[in-house]
Amino acid sequence: MKPESKLFGELPLTHRILARRSGRDEVKAGDIVFAKVDKLMIHDVTGPLAVKSFKEISEKTGRAKLFDPSRVFVIIDHYAPPPTVSAANNQNLLRKFASEHGAVLYDMVGICHQVMVEGVVEPGEVVLGADSHTTMYGALSAFATGIGSTEAAYVMVTGELWLRVPEVINVFLEGRLGRFVYGKDVILEILRRIGTEGANYKALEFLGPGASSLTMDDRFTIANMSVECGAKSAIFYPDQALVEYYKEFAKDMSKVLRDEFFSPRDLSTVSREETINIDLSALEPLVAKPHSPGNVVKVKDVEGVEVTMAFIGSCTNGRLSDLKEAATILKGRRVKSGVRLIVTPASKRVYQKALREGLIDVFLEAGAVVTNPSCGPCFGGHLGVAGDEDVVISSSNRNFVGRMGSAKSLVYLANPAVVAASAVTGRITDPRDLAG
Amino acid sequence: MRGRVWVFGDNIDTDVILPGKYLTITDYKDLGRHAMEGVDPEFPRKVKQGDIIVAGRNFGCGSSREHAAIAIKYSGVSAVLAESFARIFFRNAINIGLPVMRCPGIRERVKEGDVIEVDFLRGVVTLPDGSTITCEKLPERLLEVVASGGLIEYLAKKGGEI
Numbered sequence: 138m139k140p141e142s143k144l145f146g147e148l149p150l151t152h153r154i155l156a157r158r159s160g161r162d163e164v165k166a167g168d169i170v171f172a173k174v175d176k177l178m179i180h181d182v183t184g185p186l187a188v189k190s191f192k193e194i195s196e197k198t199g200r201a202k203l204f205d206p207s208r209v210f211v212i213i214d215h216y217a218p219p220p221t222v223s224a225a226n227n228q229n230l231l232r233k234f235a236s237e238h239g240a241v242l243y244d245m246v247g248i249c250h251q252v253m254v255e256g257v258v259e260p261g262e263v264v265l266g267a268d269s270h271t272t273m274y275g276a277l278s279a280f281a282t283g284i285g286s287t288e289a290a291y292v293m294v295t296g297e298l299w300l301r302v303p304e305v306i307n308v309f310l311e312g313r314l315g316r317f318v319y320g321k322d323v324i325l326e327i328l329r330r331i332g333t334e335g336a337n338y339k340a341l342e343f344l345g346p347g348a349s350s351l352t353m354d355d356r357f358t359i360a361n362m363s364v365e366c367g368a369k370s371a372i373f374y375p376d377q378a379l380v381e382y383y384k385e386f387a388k389d390m391s392k393v394l395r396d397e398f399f400s401p402r403d404l405s406t407v408s409r410e411e412t413i414n415i416d417l418s419a420l421e422p423l424v425a426k427p428h429s430p431g432n433v434v435k436v437k438d439v440e441g442v443e444v445t446m447a448f449i450g451s452c453t454n455g456r457l458s459d460l461k462e463a464a465t466i467l468k469g470r471r472v473k474s475g476v477r478l479i480v481t482p483a484s485k486r487v488y489q490k491a492l493r494e495g496l497i498d499v500f501l502e503a504g505a506v507v508t509n510p511s512c513g514p515c516f517g518g519h520l521g522v523a524g525d526e527d528v529v530i531s532s533s534n535r536n537f538v539g540r541m542g543s544a545k546s547l548v549y550l551a552n553p554a555v556v557a558a559s560a561v562t563g564r565i566t567d568p569r570d571l572a573g
Numbered sequence: 574m575r576g577r578v579w580v581f582g583d584n585i586d587t588d589v590i591l592p593g594k595y596l597t598i599t600d601y602k603d604l605g606r607h608a609m610e611g612v613d614p615e616f617p618r619k620v621k622q623g624d625i626i627v628a629g630r631n632f633g634c635g636s637s638r639e640h641a642a643i644a645i646k647y648s649g650v651s652a653v654l655a656e657s658f659a660r661i662f663f664r665n666a667i668n669i670g671l672p673v674m675r676c677p678g679i680r681e682r683v684k685e686g687d688v689i690e691v692d693f694l695r696g697v698v699t700l701p702d703g704s705t706i707t708c709e710k711l712p713e714r715l716l717e718v719v720a721s722g723g724l725i726e727y728l729a730k731k732g733g734e735i
Binding site: 169182183185186189190193194197198215216221223224227267268269271283284285286287288290291333334337338367369429516517518535537538539540544 | 640
């Protein structure tokens with residue numbers, strides 16, 4: 138199903154997916170479509186409100202069943218394991234709901250978005266999540282966006298949702314990332330250029346030879362934090378790296394490379410003047426200063442700022458490669474006295490691999506606190522909350538006032554290598570100065 | 574509708590609208606008791622039923638937490654008008670029946686305490702001096718959703734089908 142006159146390569150993948158799942162030949166930016174939803178995710182913060190709305194919908198309309206239980210994912214992650222009675226009660230409510238309705242339950246085995254990209258989401262799908270960082274699944278060439286709890290309840294019942302087709306912002310990438318520069322720095326650079334509203338309601342599409350030079354983990358980080366620019370969604374086109382990635386989950390995605398639907402974008406149809414052009418080779422480690430993800434400077438510009446807390450984790454940067462990079466810096470070194478370093482692997486799978494590769498030992502030897510997989514510190518929930526006088530250097534995604542705890546605390550966002558280096562020296566540090 | 578204005582700046586994010594420490598609350602009225610606390614700890618006590626929030630750009634940026642929209646609605650605020658809204662907050666507000674409207678230029682033209690009139694059907698705000706601001710009217714369907722009191726009420730009216 139595609140417009141007669143056009144080749145898929147001329148159409149943004151974002152639009153191809155929305156067209157296909159809403160039964161249209163073609164869509165254009167601004168169209169309102171009703172898209173069939175392939176998968177829906179709720180977690181233990183947004184889920185309880187979604188269940189409340191679901192019950193209300195049942196009472197008021199008589200519709201009381203999930204559209205397809207196998208496509209509804211209930212994930213307990215934010216307060217895993219629960220630090221308060223109300224958090225525990227909310228989680229029990231979700232467990233009961235999942236059990237009564239046959240939904241798929243992931244119970245304290247990882248951060249929702251990490252779990253969803255460990256063999257759940259597939260290319261070409263429309264995936265909605267009751268969480269803003271749902272955009273992360275775009276790294277797997279899916280259309281993925283965040284919605285609220287009441288809408289999630291609506292989707293649970295109907296299996297579809299109205300969406301406004303977004304305009305596309307093309308991001309053209311060239312070159313290769315240098316040492317200690319990662320996907321995190323790519324998205325921070327985009328935030329530096331366009332700010333927290335620069336992509337409002339739009340879809341970021343990552344094109345060019347640089348895109349395929351990025352690891353899958355880099356792509357996850359970039360797609361994840363795209364929402365901080367206001368983006369509705371972010372997407373990478375399938376390539377061999379994606380196919381390799383799925384092998385771990387015993388899924389053969391090679392057909393995607395042969396499927397015309399996923400054709401790479403025809404770059405001759407993309408105006409370079411209107412794209413965001415990034416030379417990956419020219420990037421340096423970047424830092425978002427308090428109190429906005431858009432307040433981005435080079436790490437060199439904030440070197441020396443004393444920190445009291447460091448966090449390596451979150452759906453943004455809690456994957457194996459993040460832990461590995463941090464471990465190369467922490468090996469043989471110690472976290473500075475007075476600084477607490479908290480390491481939170483993003484999922485049980487990541488945690489187990491890190492254990493087998495000796496990374497957890499490196500963290501413990503260095504004096505870090507290693508927690509179970511959870512969102513925890515990222516949103517000031519638990520497992521390491523920031524106090525009034527804390528200055529935090531974090532691999533997570535937001536640093537608004539009070540984000541990680543006290544409204545008086547300061548949060549700097551950076552890549553895991555910067556966080557690790559800073560934990561060692563006790564002040565924001567360029568990892569390139571420490572290495573060797 | 575007519576209401577007294579509370580004014581806020583740009584990039585009012587969901588962490589200040591409904592701070593993380595309140596995220597385990599699911600009772601709507603309880604959430605209302607903490608609205609805007611991250612930017613004005615006294616707001617829940619100062620706000621009166623029917624008051625209107627006027628803000629700058631990118632209101633509601635950050636998290637998808639519906640708690641933020643719920644907190645504002647149940648604090649007594651009857652509408653939010655802003656230079657621009659973040660996407661998920663905007664949808665959440667509509668879905669829980671909190672009227673929102675994009676009004677370019679409004680932030681400069683009102684001050685705290687002004688009593689303004691808002692006509693959502695025509696997309697017009699009338700200021701104390703009688704002058705008006707033309708806003709971005711909500712599409713028909715979304716006006717119906719808000720007028721019904723939110724997505725669930727709208728669904729119920731339609732007999733469970735859209």
